[in-house]
Amino acid sequence: MSWMNPNKLISLRLPLIVCLITCGLLYCFSFLIERSFEKLSIQQNVSELNSVIDSIERELVYYSPDENRDEFIQNLLLILTGHHRLFVYIIDEQGKIVYRTRGPNLAFAKTQIDFDNIVENHGTDIWNQDKSSYRVAASYVAIENGKHYTTIVAIGRDLQIEFIRRLRDGLGLLIGIACILVLIGSFISIYFTQKPINRLIKKIEKINLKSLNYRIPTSLVPIKYVSLVKAFNDMLNRMEDVFHRQRNFTADIAHEMRTPITNLTTQTQIVLNNARTTDEYREILYSNLEEYEKMSQMISDMLFLAQADNRQLVPNLIDIDLHNMITLMCEYFEPLTDEKNITFNLDGNCSHIQGDKMMLGRAISNILSNAIRYTPENQVISITLKQVNEKRVQIVISNPGKKIDSKHLPHLFDRFYRVEESRHRNGNDSAGTGIGLAIVKSIIETHKGTISAESDEQSTRFIINLPTAI
Ligand SMILES: Nc1ncnc2c1ncn2[C@@H]1O[C@H](COP(=O)(O)OP(=O)(O)O)[C@@H](O)[C@H]1O
Ligand SMILES: [Mg+2]
Incomplete structure (x- = not known):
C-alpha cells in the first residue's frame, strides 16, 4: 500500500x-x-x-x-x-x-x-x-x-x-477550524519543502556507473539546498575519479602481465619447434626466470598496495638514524652510479625518527633508483636532511635532468603512471612499471608523512616530510 x-x-x-x-x-x-x-x-x-x-x-x-x-x-x-x-x-x-x-x-x-x-x-x-x-x-x-x-x-x-x-461550542468550533487550517498549512509547507528534495532524489536514483559523469544542476533546487547539491556533486567527482583510476588500474595490470606472458609463450613455442641442446634449454630457462621474477615482483608490489589500501600495513616501528640509513643506501647503489659516473651528496642532519626500517628503506631506494635513472652522466644527486621542527623532519632528494612537465606532477604517485610511454626495464625494483612512486606514497602515508614532487629546468625534487614519532 x-x-x-x-x-x-x-x-x-x-x-x-x-x-x-x-x-x-x-x-x-x-x-x-x-x-x-x-x-x-x-x-x-x-x-x-x-x-x-x-x-x-x-x-x-x-x-x-x-x-x-x-x-x-x-x-x-x-x-x-x-x-x-x-x-x-x-x-x-x-x-x-x-x-x-x-x-x-x-x-x-x-x-x-x-x-x-x-x-x-x-x-x-x-x-x-x-x-x-x-x-x-x-x-x-x-x-x-x-x-x-x-x-x-x-x-x-x-x-x-x-x-x-455557547462560549464552549464557539471555542470548540474555533479549535476545530484552527486545527484543520494548521493541518492544511503544514501539509502545504511540507509539500513545497519536500518537492525539490523529491526532484533531487529522482535525479540521484538515475545515477549509475554509466552516468557517473552526470552532475545535478544547482538551478534544480532552492538556494538553501545549493550547498547540499554542491557537496553531492563534489562527492560524485571524487567517486568518478576513483572509479576511473580503478578501471585504468585493472586495465594496466592486465597490460603489464600480458607482455611477460606473451614473451614467455613465444619463447616456449620457438624452443618447442626444434630439438635443443641442454645448454640452449638452460639459457632459455634463465631468460624465462628473469620474466618470472619481474612478474613476481609486480605481483608482490600489487599485494603491497592492496594491503596499504585496506590499511593492513602495520609499520614495525623502531628507532631510525636517517643519515646512517641513507649513507648505507648510497653505498648500495654505487655499482649503478659508477656506471654513469654519478655522485651522491648527502647534506644536513636530523634527529632519529620512529619508523619501519624495511618500508622506509624501500621508499627511499625507489626514489634514489629513479633519480639515478633520470640523472644525466657525470652529475650529482643531492640528498638534504632537515629538522623542520621538534616533531618533523624533511628529506629532499634532488637530481638534475629533464624537467617533468607540471601537468604530470600531480599524477606521478598514481599507480602505473609514467611520464614517458617508453618502458625502462633495467632490472631495478618495479622499474618501468610506474608502480614505484605509488608504493613510496603509501609507505610515507603509513608513516603519517607527506610526499610531493617539484621539477624545473635545473632539477627534479622529491620532498618527504616525516613525523619523528607516529
Ligand atoms: N627523478 C626523476 N626524474 C624525472 N622523472 C621522474 C623521476 N622520478 C620519477 N619520474 C617519473 O615518474 C614516473 C613514475 O615513477 P615510478 O612510479 O617510480 O615508475 P617507474 O620508475 O616504474 O617508471 C616515471 O616513469 C618517470 O617518468
Ligand atoms: Mg621507479
Whole structure:
C-alpha cells in the first residue's frame, strides 16, 4: 500500500504533531477562558445574593414586618428593583410566609438544601428545579420582639449556563477550524519543502556507473539546498575519479602481465619447434626466470598496495638514524652510479625518527633508483636532511635532468603512471612499471608523512616530510 511508504508516514507525522500541539494549546486556552467566565459569574451571583440578603436583614430588623408590614414591603420592593431573575422567600418561625416573589417555589428549596450549613458558612448552594438552575443563599434573623425570620434568596443561573455553553461550542468550533487550517498549512509547507528534495532524489536514483559523469544542476533546487547539491556533486567527482583510476588500474595490470606472458609463450613455442641442446634449454630457462621474477615482483608490489589500501600495513616501528640509513643506501647503489659516473651528496642532519626500517628503506631506494635513472652522466644527486621542527623532519632528494612537465606532477604517485610511454626495464625494483612512486606514497602515508614532487629546468625534487614519532 502506497500510504504505508515510510517516507510518506514521516511526512504525515510532522503535520499531525503540529496539529496536536495547536489543538492542545487552544483547548487549554479555551478551558481557561471558560473557567474564568464561570468563576466571574459565580462571584457576581454570590455578591448579588449577599447584598440582597444583607439589605433584607436590615429591613427585617428595622421595620419588623408584623408591625410595619407596608413600609417593609415597600422597601423590600425597592431592594429588589433592578435585580433580574432574583427570587425571595421570607417566612417567620411558624412557617408563615411573610413575603414571596412570583416564580419558583422556594419552599421546596428549603426541604432540599442544607440551609443551616449555608447560613453558618455565609455560603451559597445550587438548586435545580423544573429544568432551571438557581444559586441560593439564606439567613436567619432574630429581632427584638422575639420573632425569627428565615430569608431565602435565589438567583437564576440559566442565562449564564446558556452563555457558557455557547462560549464552549464557539471555542470548540474555533479549535476545530484552527486545527484543520494548521493541518492544511503544514501539509502545504511540507509539500513545497519536500518537492525539490523529491526532484533531487529522482535525479540521484538515475545515477549509475554509466552516468557517473552526470552532475545535478544547482538551478534544480532552492538556494538553501545549493550547498547540499554542491557537496553531492563534489562527492560524485571524487567517486568518478576513483572509479576511473580503478578501471585504468585493472586495465594496466592486465597490460603489464600480458607482455611477460606473451614473451614467455613465444619463447616456449620457438624452443618447442626444434630439438635443443641442454645448454640452449638452460639459457632459455634463465631468460624465462628473469620474466618470472619481474612478474613476481609486480605481483608482490600489487599485494603491497592492496594491503596499504585496506590499511593492513602495520609499520614495525623502531628507532631510525636517517643519515646512517641513507649513507648505507648510497653505498648500495654505487655499482649503478659508477656506471654513469654519478655522485651522491648527502647534506644536513636530523634527529632519529620512529619508523619501519624495511618500508622506509624501500621508499627511499625507489626514489634514489629513479633519480639515478633520470640523472644525466657525470652529475650529482643531492640528498638534504632537515629538522623542520621538534616533531618533523624533511628529506629532499634532488637530481638534475629533464624537467617533468607540471601537468604530470600531480599524477606521478598514481599507480602505473609514467611520464614517458617508453618502458625502462633495467632490472631495478618495479622499474618501468610506474608502480614505484605509488608504493613510496603509501609507505610515507603509513608513516603519517607527506610526499610531493617539484621539477624545473635545473632539477627534479622529491620532498618527504616525516613525523619523528607516529
Ligand atoms: N627523478 C626523476 N626524474 C624525472 N622523472 C621522474 C623521476 N622520478 C620519477 N619520474 C617519473 O615518474 C614516473 C613514475 O615513477 P615510478 O612510479 O617510480 O615508475 P617507474 O620508475 O616504474 O617508471 C616515471 O616513469 C618517470 O617518468
Ligand atoms: Mg621507479
